[in-house]
Amino acid sequence: MPETFVKSERLRLLPPYLFAEIDRKKKAAIAAGRDIINLGVGDPDKPTPEPIIRSLQHHVENPSFHQYALDQGSPELRTVIAAFFSRRYGVALDPEAEILPTIGSKEALAHFPLAVIDPGDLGLVPDPRYPVYRSSVQFAGGEPYIMPLVPELQFRPDLDAIPGDVWKRAKLMFLNYPNNPTAGSADLSFFERVVGLAKEHGFVVAQDAAYSEVYFDEPPPSILQVPGAKDVAVEFHSLSKTFNMTGWRVGFAVGGAPLVAALAQVKANTDSGIFTAVQMAAVTALEQYETLTPPIRDLYKERRDALVSGLKRLGWDVPTPSATFYVWIPCPAGLNSTAICSKLLEEANLVTTPGLGFGDAGDGFFRMALTVDTPRLEEAVDRIAKLSF
Numbered sequence: 513m514p515e516t517f518v519k520s521e522r523l524r525l526l527p528p529y530l531f532a533e534i535d536r537k538k539k540a541a542i543a544a545g546r547d548i549i550n551l552g553v554g555d556p557d558k559p560t561p562e563p564i565i566r567s568l569q570h571h572v573e574n575p576s577f578h579q580y581a582l583d584q585g586s587p588e589l590r591t592v593i594a595a596f597f598s599r600r601y602g603v604a605l606d607p608e609a610e611i612l613p614t615i616g617s618k619e620a621l622a623h624f625p626l627a628v629i630d631p632g633d634l635g636l637v638p639d640p641r642y643p644v645y646r647s648s649v650q651f652a653g654g655e656p657y658i659m660p661l662v663p664e665l666q667f668r669p670d671l672d673a674i675p676g677d678v679w680k681r682a683k684l685m686f687l688n689y690p691n692n693p694t695a696g697s698a699d700l701s702f703f704e705r706v707v708g709l710a711k712e713h714g715f716v717v718a719q720d721a722a723y724s725e726v727y728f729d730e731p732p733p734s735i736l737q738v739p740g741a742k743d744v745a746v747e748f749h750s751l752s753k754t755f756n757m758t759g760w761r762v763g764f765a766v767g768g769a770p771l772v773a774a775l776a777q778v779k780a781n782t783d784s785g786i787f788t789a790v791q792m793a794a795v796t797a798l799e800q801y802e803t804l805t806p807p808i809r810d811l812y813k814e815r816r817d818a819l820v821s822g823l824k825r826l827g828w829d830v831p832t833p834s835a836t837f838y839v840w841i842p843c844p845a846g847l848n849s850t851a852i853c854s855k856l857l858e859e860a861n862l863v864t865t866p867g868l869g870f871g872d873a874g875d876g877f878f879r880m881a882l883t884v885d886t887p888r889l890e891e892a893v894d895r896i897a898k899l900s901f
């Protein structure tokens with residue numbers, strides 16, 4: 513045993529944590545008693561709706577739920593997910609084979625490459641991105657191939673720019689629509705194109721739908737609406753953002769039976785299911801989706817309109833997001849993303865997220881989260897109005 517611990521190569525391969533410096537400044541500012549408006553957090557600020565809390569309170573009393581949950585998830589939850597998917601997307605799913613409840617979607621996204629990738633395979637990951645896609649490809653021994661998201665293509669990757677030898681080695685492609693951090697969207701024809709490429713080149717698509725229910729215009733599609741998509745695609749859903757349930761840890765993966773079974777096999781060797789009382793609360797949430805989610809969407813819409821119209825009044829070129837609770841803003845001329853975020857923190861006590869933290873292609877942008885109340889967003893705009901650029 514060497515005297516000093518050396519961590520594994522897979523951890524040493526991870527990119528440095530780019531938010532560390534901003535985090536340090538933020539903590540120092542809060543400690544100094546400054547009135548910080550935190551627009552950095554991708555976590556709903558409102559509590560989970562009452563009926564879901566009541567449901568958990570009821571089910572937590574049931575001693576049969578105090579034991580290990582079923583690895584494949586409770587049959588009630590899988591049945592309710594199938595009904596939800598049929599109502600919301602018009603897609604029929606077999607609750608026995610095509611649905612797997614997960615401990616939130618992050619763990620499932622992180623585990624999925626272990627089911628798909630062998631050492632040396634390519635995993636295609638967007639840039640900017642939720643960091644898990646890249647690290648999970650690396651953890652599985654694969655090589656990340658970076659797909660820049662193109663602002664002019666609604667923050668989709670330029671599929672025509674990906675070379676033939678990359679397609680040959682590709683085993684997995686991560687997508688995330690509606691997109692964090694760019695708020696970009698995908699339509700069914702984009703998903704059709706991706707499914708076609710996956711079939712042609714023999715790779716699997718992992719579509720992260722964490723924000724599928726946080727929308728302000730047309731409801732975003734599921735990739736499984738593409739005929740034949742189940743052969744090549746798995747979609748990862750989450751109750752976290754939809755129902756203000758980030759702390760509860762419940763989501764689900766849906767797709768073709770062999771793909772879902774492969775993820776289930778990884779998870780059977782990793783975790784022991786989701787607390788069944790939480791799964792029963794998830795049943796309540798999805799059963800009441802039609803009444804519980806409109807107020808949540810309405811609140812983000814009000815905040816989005818306040819922030820975007822306020823920034824536009826100041827002459828900022830801010831696209832209006834059609835989904836997610838993020839506003840993705842081009843940096844003012846002459847500033848990169850870390851510079852603008854430092855300026856906003858130091859001169860206006862605003863915490864925002866530099867695009868660089870999500871990948872090199874994010875560096876021309878920064879992100880504001882709509883996870884504070886409207887008056888605070890208006891206050892944020894007033895503070896920005898006083899700065900000079």
Ligand SMILES: *Cc1c(COP(=O)(O)O)cnc(C)c1O
Nearest residue numbers: 616617618642692722750752763
């Ligand atoms: C929040 C988020 C998730 C993870 O949510 P869970 O709480 O793990 O279900 C996944 N993807 C993106 C892009 C997110 O922003």
